[in-house]
Amino acid sequence: xPLPTTSINKLIHQHNLRTGSNLAPIxxxxxxxxxxxxxxxxxxxxLLHGFEPFLKLYYGNWLHTGQIVTLVxxxxxxxxxxxxxxxxxxxxxxxxxxxxxxxNLQPDGNSFDMLQGLI
Numbered sequence: 679x680p681l682p683t684t685s686i687n688k689l690i691h692q693h694n695l696r697t698g699s700n701l702a703p704i705x706x707x708x709x710x711x712x713x714x715x716x717x718x719x720x721x722x723x724x725l726l727h728g729f730e731p732f733l734k735l736y737y738g739n740w741l742h743t744g745q746i747v748t749l750v751x752x753x754x755x756x757x758x759x760x761x762x763x764x765x766x767x768x769x770x771x772x773x774x775x776x777x778x779x780x781x782n783l784q785p786d787g788n789s790f791d792m793l794q795g796l797i
Contacts, residue, residue, distance in 0.1 A: 758772055758774060
């Protein structure tokens with residue numbers, strides 16, 4: 679679909695214009711088949727090895743690492759997002775004022791205000 683989403687066929691068209699290629703548009707059926715096949719591959723790998731094999735891919739596409747936030751429930755302590763807790767998958771932050779202090783944030787007890795950097 680075109681705007682407001684990203685259209686795969688629009689990206690293919692732009693690629694063709696930029697590179698002089700002649701890639702064919704992709705049908706919805708073929709796109710769904712490719713996505714489903716990749717999901718099945720990832721799911722099998724997840725069942726065998728857990729989330730660990732996906733961390734590099736995940737962090738490569740993740741936007742939050744290094745972001746500074748304010749922990750409202752901790753007296754407005756400022757902290758830097760470091761990633762995910764390896765055992766529970768929670769958002770993990772490290773205190774800026776006390777770098778030895780690490781918080782694993784529960785999603786049900788936190789809200790995120792992107793404009794103010796509040797958690």
